[in-house]
Amino acid sequence: MTLLLNVVALFLLGNLVLALVRIWRGPDPADRMLASQLFGTTGVALLLVLAEAQSMPSLRDVALILALLSVLAIVAFVTRVVGIDNTAKDAAPDQDTRTHD
């Protein structure tokens, strides 16, 4: 069973490497951010599998933290880099930046 767990962990690691290639090549910033989201999901699975394979229960906590922090990375990207409210800012620059589109 440990062998299978290690093989699964290796496969998930290969997925992460492919996502890194996508981040390197990705033409659009949103594509790069989506690859980062894949890092969140696949990384959680990788950590859960490794927690069983190496019998390190603390890795489950790391997986929980990673799942929580990945959404913060997306929120920071959307609000600061892409600018979810470009139209609102162009129309009225002095308004609150959280205007709905």
Next chain:
Amino acid sequence: MIESAMLMLQMILMVVGCLFFGAGTLGLFRFSDTLCCIHALTKIDNLGLGFIVFALLPLAPSLSAGLKVVLIWLVALAASATSAHLVARAVRSGQKADIPKERRSG
């Protein structure tokens, strides 16, 4: 007998989860549109994560550890749904305002 059946079920679930993860990564490369990539990532990867979580559940040392694994899956689902909507709305508002890519990336 029941042990070997459970082991076989775990192996099948884990392989299916790996197939879903591979399909998600493939979709990230093959789909050209960003919205299609969101579709591939958030559906398929979370399904693969669910399969792997269910495969790992019988291995959990205690009930609380198993519940924690399920909780992590639920958190990952919520995080993925929220971020998918955020990215999709950002892409759509950028298209609607017809902002050139250079300015969107800045």
